Amino acid sequence: MRDNRVLTRSLRFWGRQGTKMALAGVSAALLYGVFFGLMPGGYGEKLLWDVVLLYEVIMGMGMLVALGCTGISALLPRVLSFGSGRREALWGLQFSYGIYLLWMLAQTALLAYVAVKAAPGESEVSLLLGRLEPAWGKTLLGLLGGCLILTGLSQIGGVLLLQTRVKGAALFWVVFAWVIFTAEVILGVGLVGFLAKGGAVWILPAAGAAVYLASLILTERTVDRCEVRI
Amino acid sequence: MNESLTQEKSIYLQICEMIETDILRGILLEEERVPSTNELAKSYAINPATAAKGINLLAGEGILYKKRGIGMFVAAGAKERILQRRRSAFYDNYIRKLLREAESIGLDPEQVIRMIRENEAQNKEERDGRTGM
Amino acid sequence: MDALVCKGITKVYGGREVLKDVDLTLEEGKIYGLIGRNGAGKTTLLSILSAQNPATAGSVTLDGQRVWENQRALGDICFAREIPVAGEGSTSLGALKVGEYLKTAALYYPRWDGEMARRLIRDFELDPRRKLGRLSKGMLSMVTIVVALASKARFTLLDEPVAGLDVVMREEFYRLLLEEYGESGRSFVVSTHILEEASAVFEEVILLKEGRVLLKENTADLLERACRVSGLEEKVNRAVEGLETHHGESAGRRRSVTVLLRPGERIPQDPELSVQPMTLQNLFVALCGREEQTAPPEGRKG
Secondary structure, three states: OOHHHHHHHHHHHHHHHHHHHHHHHHHHHHHHHHHHHHOOOOOOOOOHHHHHHHHHHHHHHOHHHHHHHHHHHOOHHHHHHOOOOHHHHHHHHHHHHHHHHHHHHHHHHHHHHHHHHHOOOOOHHHHHHHHHHHHHHHHHHHHHHHHHHHHHHHHHHHHHHHHHOHHHHHHHHHHHHHHHHHHHHHHHHHHHHHHHOOOOOOHHHHHHHHHHHHHHHHHHHHHHHOOOOO | OOOOOOOOOOHHHHHHHHHHHHHHOOOOOOOOEOOOHHHHHHHHOOOHHHHHHHHHHHHHOOOEEEEOOOEEEEOOOHHHHHHHHHHHHHHHHHHHHHHHHHHHOOOOHHHHHHHHHHHHHHHHHHHHHHHHO | OOEEEEEEEEEEEOOEEEEEEEEEEEEOOOEEEEEOOOOOOHHHHHHHHOOOOOOOEEEEEEOOEEOOOOHHHHHHEEEEOOOOOOOOOOOHHHHOEHHHHHHHHHHHOOOOOHHHHHHHHHHOOOOOOOEHHHOOHHHHHHHHHHHHHHOOOOEEEEEOOOOOOOHHHHHHHHHHHHHHHHHHOOEEEEEOOOOOOOOOOOOEEEEEEOOEEEEEEEHHHHHHOEEEEEEEHHHHHHHOOOOEEEEEEEEOOEEEEEEEOOOOOOOOOOOOOEEEEOOHHHHHHHHHOOOOEOOOOOOOOO
16 A cells, blocks of 8 residues: 555544544533632632633643543554554554644643733733743743653553553553642642742653653554454 | 245255246246346355356256356257256156155055056046036 | 465464464455354454454465555455444443444545445444444444445455344345455455354355364355264264264264265265255354264254
């Protein structure tokens, strides 16, 4: 078969799935935002939309990256059962992750921009960004590192799902979701603030690269010799 | 044409017999095209190779002949030839079996012949009775 | 050398040999029936032939080229199997719509026939917007059949395509299969437990028993040389002496035995012996059922 056919179908299938997941992620983030915005507590006197935006920015980068990536890797058996090459599927999956992350980053950036424009200096997002502003570059690095860690971890979750079906992956998910959730909700803004101070500029990206690489190797080894079970 | 196949006998032979019977009964006429192997395969849910085996057997016996690019046709005189062959097979297929069964239950050939005559007489009576009404 | 060939295929799962040194040549343009009892290794063999399962040892080639990670060969082979959505081992497929599933198949099979897929979907009265998880077993079988036929792959392997179908749909499936086969000359391998209607469809039958190929033979030839001999015990034993026999059963003074004649062999004529032809199903039970039983066996379905 001609190579460009393989390329076309990979771009079409994996690109589309990444986009679909991202759209689902954006809507889920909005739901989270509304949920936390309506919750009685610290945000009671603030505007709902403001809180929604804040959570969308934070959650969008955390929980959703992870869940989305695991969801995408669940597609592997389907394409393999239709005669996709194993290498082709591996790189297709990475491409899909890339598309998905770009979407999530873009929507976060867009929403942050909208929030700052709408209520400069007052909204939660603006306040957060205000705190981050001096260390903008460092924050981006930290954010990227965090994304890589989450992508890597969720890729591992996806591989577990592929290998052990539900049992192994379920345990992984429960622990993983709990850790992320705690980190997000309890540390939340504080974590980002900590990053902004520049304390962990290199640790996060380095850890991200390591985790992602490990997950890539694990996936490669699994996909290379796994039995396809749809 | 859609008789059903049994599993007790080679399918290609059953295909042969069915085509022959269709020719005898005038369902297929001489110089007429017979269904192709794919058509037979589809209507009886059998492998086309099996259908082809049956068709080829009949072609080998001169009952069917091939028109290049069109298909298989019933040969002229096919009906007569099938009748001839079935008559000559009658002894093997029916008479011998009949006598063997008769022997195993202790009937001698004379008794069998008597039974055949009786049956004929009975049939005649029935026929006469019907026409008499 | 247009053939799908496997040589010396062995597959071990957790210390258990599921396939043992299997050699098989599948030629272009034939319909093969793959039969064997549960656990004989049918699905494993089909998944290895389609490179969806790595063999522990041995090789699979198509036209002389390795199939594993060979995009040309993979595009020529379609392995259509049951879609598991309910119960144990269900995956994310349950939430997927029929249309989406077929769309992915269309993207991946290089010779996909979209027109045919649409026609079959209509004929089977499948709703493309329905989720796979909400389909009945029979409807899932139909989706599998649509993928198999529309893939237009040169070698199409169907694992239990008729398992969930009623008699009418089973016959419909075999008609569709024969129609497609007649038009395209593609090769099909169909595994099934329901042998009555299938035996006339298979040009060749491949019988797997405990991980080995017990026989691979033209179906008609096989049935022609198989028969069931029964009668008084001593007479039967004398008649079948030196012949390949299977599945002997004795009840009182009566003995029945299945014989597979080799070329040139015949059962001696004897009016006191009954020699009956066999169906594929009877033969299957004779070859794969348990040997030497004193009582007649229960009607067992492989």
